Amino acid sequence: MGGAWLAAGLLIAAAAARTGGSLDVRTSAFAPGSPIPRKHTCDGDDLSPAISWAGAPATAREFAVICDDPDAPGGTFTHWVVWGIPRSAASLPEGVEAGDEIASLGSARQGTNGFRVRGYRGPCPPPGKPHHYHFRVYALADRIDLPAGSTVERLRSAMAGHVVGEGEIVGTYGR
Numbered sequence: 001m002g003g004a005w006l007a008a009g010l011l012i013a014a015a016a017a018r019t020g021g022s023l024d025v026r027t028s029a030f031a032p033g034s035p036i037p038r039k040h041t042c043d044g045d046d047l048s049p050a051i052s053w054a055g056a057p058a059t060a061r062e063f064a065v066i067c068d069d070p071d072a073p074g075g076t077f078t079h080w081v082v083w084g085i086p087r088s089a090a091s092l093p094e095g096v097e098a099g100d101e102i103a104s105l106g107s108a109r110q111g112t113n114g115f116r117v118r119g120y121r122g123p124c125p126p127p128g129k130p131h132h133y134h135f136r137v138y139a140l141a142d143r144i145d146l147p148a149g150s151t152v153e154r155l156r157s158a159m160a161g162h163v164v165g166e167g168e169i170v171g172t173y174g175r
Contacts, residue, residue: 021165024054025137029094029171036133036171042124043175048080051169052091053137059164061087066152069123071131072114078123078152079110079133080120083144083159096120100148109148111155112114118149123173139165 030036030050038044051065064083070076082092082109089113097117102108115121127130142162146154 003162005108016170020053021055021057021060021139021163022168023056023137023165025087025135025136025167025169026052027169032169032171034171035130036123036173039171041122045092046120046122047095048092048120048122049135050091050094050132051135051137053167054090055165055167056087056090056139056165059141062140062143063087063089064138064144064155065092066138066142066155067120067133067134067135069125069131069133069153071125071129073126076150077114079115079122080135081113081150081152081155082108083140083146084108084154109150111146111148111150111152113152125173127175129173133171133173134157134168135170136166136168138163 029040039047040049048157055128067080068076068078085105096102098117100118107132110118112118113121123133138159139160140159140166145156146158
């Protein structure tokens with residue numbers, strides 16, 4: 001499974017590089033490379049941070065968001081999986097409810113994260129050095145038709161060949 005995930009991730013990155021689509025991803029919660037506030041972690045309220053993006057190419061039909069921690073002891077750990085965000089949207093609000101869909105965004109669906117729940121679960125690293133949390137936004141040329149609860153591996157596989165832009169913001173958290 002790890003090799004397939006890596007291969008799909010490389011295909012996605014290569015497609016975004018070919019299209020030249022770079023999204024400007026931001027959050028009001030933290031500056032790039034800075035600590036993620038406690039309220040967005042398992043030590044706080046576990047609220048998803050507000051995420052916004054700009055610079056999507058005209059060919060983008062929808063967006064997907066993946067948050068993961070490549071510093072996790074067992075390998076990359078997924079904290080949030082969302083897709084089907086309509087072209088008309090340029091953000092996700094703070095505190096997105098857990099569940100299959102995001103009602104305010106129509107057809108947007110949430111996948112199963114590494115905690116085996118649908119929705120956002122924030123940073124919760126073991127004691128030690130701070131981990132890096134990558135919030136990646138993908139602009140997609142085609143609609144991704146996966147059922148709610150799908151894994152990040154299924155989403156990455158479905159996105160391969162359809163990414164027309166990509167951007168990220170990284171925050172840190174340690175205990």
